[in-house]
Structures are given as structure tokens and as C-alpha cells.
Amino acid sequence: MVTQAMRQHQKEGGGNPLVRLRVWDAVATLATVWQRTLLHAVVAPQRFGAAMSQFRRVSDMMFHPGIPHLSLSQIPPAEEPLQMLSLTANYGGMPPQDIYALLRMVHWIRPKRMFEIGTFHGMTTAHLALNSSAKIYTLDLPRELAADLRRYTPQDAALLQRREEIGKEYRPLNTNGRIQQLFGDSTIFDYRPYHRSIDLVLVDACHQFDAVITDSRNALKLLGEKGVVLWHDFGNSRDVTRALKRLAKELPIFHIEGTWLAAYVKGLSMLPRLVGHTTTEAECNVVEAQGGRSC
Numbered sequence: 001m002v003t004q005a006m007r008q009h010q011k012e013g014g015g016n017p018l019v020r021l022r023v024w025d026a027v028a029t030l031a032t033v034w035q036r037t038l039l040h041a042v043v044a045p046q047r048f049g050a051a052m053s054q055f056r057r058v059s060d061m062m063f064h065p066g067i068p069h070l071s072l073s074q075i076p077p078a079e080e081p082l083q084m085l086s087l088t089a090n091y092g093g094m095p096p097q098d099i100y101a102l103l104r105m106v107h108w109i110r111p112k113r114m115f116e117i118g119t120f121h122g123m124t125t126a127h128l129a130l131n132s133s134a135k136i137y138t139l140d141l142p143r144e145l146a147a148d149l150r151r152y153t154p155q156d157a158a159l160l161q162r163r164e165e166i167g168k169e170y171r172p173l174n175t176n177g178r179i180q181q182l183f184g185d186s187t188i189f190d191y192r193p194y195h196r197s198i199d200l201v202l203v204d205a206c207h208q209f210d211a212v213i214t215d216s217r218n219a220l221k222l223l224g225e226k227g228v229v230l231w232h233d234f235g236n237s238r239d240v241t242r243a244l245k246r247l248a249k250e251l252p253i254f255h256i257e258g259t260w261l262a263a264y265v266k267g268l269s270m271l272p273r274l275v276g277h278t279t280t281e282a283e284c285n286v287v288e289a290q291g292g293r294s295c
């Protein structure tokens with residue numbers, strides 16, 4: 001079946017070589033995982049469930065119909081080596097490939113000020129600090145301050161930490177106070193002192209639809225003339241994916257292929273052109289209508 005699809009694609013022959021390469025890679029990856037999944041179904045049914053979820057995971061990292069995507073190789077390469085710390089397998093933050101993609105962005109845009117919504121233990125914060133000289137604000141809601149735990153899904157509630165646990169991974173690196181920990185509920189936090197002053201925002205807090213929409217609107221208001229908003233768990237959390245697909249109807253949001261990251265780029269012409277989109281006047285007006293000062 002795969003060979004037939006490949007032959008058909010070859011017959012059609014045309015198109016941009018990058019797109020062709022991506023289609024080939026995607027088909028080949030999925031074919032390999034599918035073949036293994038089907039094999040497991042026959043010879044090791046007990047492994048079928050795990051293989052199916054692996055298949056879903058791979059396709060969620062690769063395909064999102066209707067959302068433009070960007071491959072990592074399209075992000076301009078870093079001049080200095082990226083610094084990565086070792087991550088434990090069950091860490092509740094970002095997987096290594098997502099941290100790597102985030103750091104490629106950081107090295108490309110060289111932010112002076114970053115804002116992370118959702119600190120957790122601060123492993124991503126530590127990576128942001130190690131790979132930039134930026135001032136970093138990171139916001140989280142201590143478990144003891146959460147007004148109503150019933151509004152959280154069990155998975156989200158499990159991520160809420162006690163105050164002393166929040167940011168524990170970045171603290172040894174924060175000898176110069178470049179990282180500033182903020183505490184509060186991101187959906188009602190007063191962001192006004194930070195408006196229009198941040199170059200890179202990472203949205204990674206509560207994963208429920210309404211919270212993601214509210215955090216995203218706040219994140220957009222933080223950007224100055226130029227900057228990037230990145231969201232984590234696109235393709236990994238149903239609500240995050242749904243919220244971003246909703247926002248993508250109004251704004252040029254794209255998925256970074258092979259990761260759970262989505263991005264909006266403002267005032268930096270290169271990336272939008274690479275994904276075939278430039279921010280239009282109409283999109284800027286939408287941000288303004290949402291209360292943000294735009295483009």
C-alpha cells in the first residue's frame with residue numbers, strides 16, 4: 001500500500017522538493033510504525049495497545065490538517081552550540097525534542113525578555129536561561145493557592161505543585177537573579193507591567209480550552225513589535241489542540257513538525273514567509289479587537 005502511494009506520488013512528480021521530501025519522510029515514518037503496529041496485533045497482541053498509542057503520538061507530532069507546519073531545518077541554525085541538560089524519562093515538562101526546537105527559536109530570535117506561563121519544576125526555564133542572556137519571567141500557580149481544584153482535569157491537577165517545588169530545577173542556575181518567579185493564576189494575573197515588552201512567550205499552564213484561550217490572548221498582548229508566542233502540548237492535549245485550531249482561524253499559527261509546539265511569529269518576516277504566510281492587516285486587527293496592541 002505504501003509503495004503504491006509512493007509510486008503514485010512519483011508519477012505526479014511535481015512540487016517543491018522540500019514538500020516532496022517531507023511527504024516522503026512522513027509516509028515512511030508512518031508506514032514503519034503502522035507495519036510494527038499490525039505485526040504486534042498478530043504476533044504480540046498485548047503490545048498492540050502500546051504500539052497504537054505510539055502510532056497516534058507519531059502522527060500527532062507530524063500532521064495537523066489545516067495548520068501550516070514548519071520543519072526544524074527551516075529555523076535558521078544556531079551559531080553557538082545549544083546547551084541541553086539531561087531529562088528524566090517521567091519529567092512532566094517538555095520532552096527533549098521540544099526543548100531542542102524551542103532553543104533553536106531562542107538562538108534565532110535572541111530574545112532580551114522572555115515570559116513562561118507555567119513553570120512546573122523549571123527545567124525549561126533552566127534551558128531558556130542557559131541558552132540566552134535574557135531576563136526571564138516565569139509564572140505558576142502554587143497548589144495551595146488554587147481556588148478550585150475541581151475545575152482541573154486529574155492530569156492538570158497532578159501538575160500543580162507546592163510553592164517550594166515550583167522552579168526547583170532552575171534555582172541553582174539563578175545566581176544572578178535573571179529568572180524572576182511570579183506566582184498567581186495565569187487566567188487572572190495582572191500582566192499590564194509586562195505588556196508590549198516581551199520577545200518570546202511560552203504558553204504551557206492549564207491545558208483546558210478556556211484557560212488556553214485566555215492565556216493565549218494575554219500572551220499576544222505581551223509581545224512588542226517583534227516576537228514569538230510558542231504553545232506547548234499542541235497535538236498532545238485535546239483542549240490545547242482545539243484552542244489553537246480555533247486561534248489559527250484568526251492568526252497565522254503553525255506547528256513545528258515532530259514536536260508538540262505551535263508558534264505565532266510577529267514582525268519577523270522570515271518564518272511566516274517560509275510557511276507561506278505573512279501576517280496581514282486583518283489579522284493584526286483581530287489581535288487589537290481582542291484587546292492587544294498589534295503589528
Ligand SMILES: C[S@@+](CC[C@H](N)C(=O)[O-])C[C@H]1O[C@@H](n2cnc3c(N)ncnc32)[C@H](O)[C@@H]1O
Pocket residue numbers: 092093094116117118119120121122123124125139140141142159160161184185186187204205206211
Ligand atoms: C505542563 S506544566 C509546565 C511545564 C513547564 N513549562 C516545563 O516545560 O517544564 C504546567 C504548569 O502549569 C501550572 N498551572 C496550571 N494551571 C495554572 C494556572 N491557572 N495559572 C498558572 N499556572 C498554572 C501547573 O502548576 C504546572 O506547573
